[in-house]
Amino acid sequence: MYSRAYKLAISLPPLAWVTLFLLAPYALMFMHSFWTVQDNQIVHTWSLNNYAKLVASPVYVQVLLRSMWIAARVTLFALLLGYPLAYFLSFHAGPRKELLYQLVIVPLWVSYLVRGYAWKTILGGDGVLNGLLQFLHITQHPVEFLLYSPFAVVLTLTHIYTPFTFLPIYASLEHIPRNLVEASQDLGASPRATFWRVILPLSVPGLLAGATFAFVLTLGDFLAPILVGGPGGTMISNIVQTLFGAAYQWPLGSAIAVCILVLVLGLLFATERVERKWTFS
Template sequence: MTTKPIGGDRIWRGIVLLAVYGLPLFFILLPLCGFLVYSLFWVEGTELHHDLTLMNYRRFFGDEIYVPVLRQTVILCLEVAAICIGFGYPVAYFLSGLKGRKKYALLMLLLVPLLMSYIIKMYAIRSILGGNGFLNRALIALGIIDQPLTFFVFNLNAVLLTLSVLLLPFAILPIFLSLERIPKNLLEASADLGGSNRQTFFRVILPLSLPGVVSAASFVFVLAIGDFLTPQLVGGQNGFTFGRIIYSQFGTAFNWPFGAALSVILAALVMVAIVTGAWFGGGKAAVRR
């Protein structure tokens, strides 16, 4: 009979605890604290002052530009989340109803775009929606329009459509997993009690899949609100978002403390969205059950 050394168990347990708590602390919490401290510095000309001040936060709330842009960006990202849920739920529901390997083969096909380069996907969308893109050429060839449409290029509509297309797989997967967890005996019990397909969906399937819907919505919202590359490439001058403001502060404006303050504000908003999604998707659903 052999026994493991007690010291070896303690070392292994210490390594596991370091990986579980140390890595998130080092790679997530410390950078966020660094941003918070840096946001309290200030810049005058090209000189960085390390005196702690709330000047950057007062500038954010006092200027008439930043708060409206943040509000507009939040609305845009909520619309992206709604579109992804609206298109993602039927797809996830269809996939969950399939049987055998076909279900997971189609799911993998839907997730293949996630493996592609983000920039390549955006340029592909631009080639479709641009003034000389496939959509405009097709509509002109069919005689529907006389000149290229600019409704879906270099404005917030282009950002909305592009983000919705790019983030749609992130909405499908949580909803699909939520639908897969619904016990089949509940559906059989509903049918045995005389419930129609419509009644079963609205009274059994939809309520039980709401945690997945909320998780998908919060996931898409968080990814959309932190994106600055999509508005940069497809938004143009009329597609300005909060992420582009942060990007400009770290780039052309070279005002890193103010960019850090804007990043802290955005991070706080993201945390609120995550906690709200977890409460509605997890805790509140558990209370209902």
């Protein structure tokens, strides 16, 4: 066995890394959330004022709820796209499986910004979609609601996060022993019944992991609202960003960040428990 000194020596660098770049910033953020700003200076006096402000002011709660609503829709659409795709690839793609898998992954290699701007050029007033609508004489003037709206944010983020739902679902489908599918059909279940009774239940862990990815990543997103969101598409992370930027309200921003963090951790904890319940060795 390895000596204590050796174990300590190899675990020290990662421990130091995590402490320095993860735990310390979180602790700092947590502390900031109890401080205040006076005369453009952060004052280290402890109070719950920031949290009181959050609860009292309807705008923060409203934006948080809107962000969750956007995240919920993105999650739903990403699952509706990602699951059938993963199912088709895993069970029916045959020899093209590898190629198709790579094609699903390729967008992940393209910069987030490029994909965001791509949607801007598609949805904009003089964009590709409006050009087509006018060319076909479906509309006379550019349609405005396409860009700078919650719709545009949901569309863009669905596009960006669908591969994140696809991957865990695909992995869990690939893990289903194929003889279970055969056994189901052998016992008289049609392909449809086999899907609902065997394949779907056994892919629940992947489904949950995919949903968690889409929801959590969307909830923390601030680029898509900036690129395609407009005033109606502002999300909670944009507010945090503003508070840390021009507004110089680090304590209030920290308080919001702590709230989101608690929310996300609670969500991860809950899905983890459900996932474990649906995992069978």
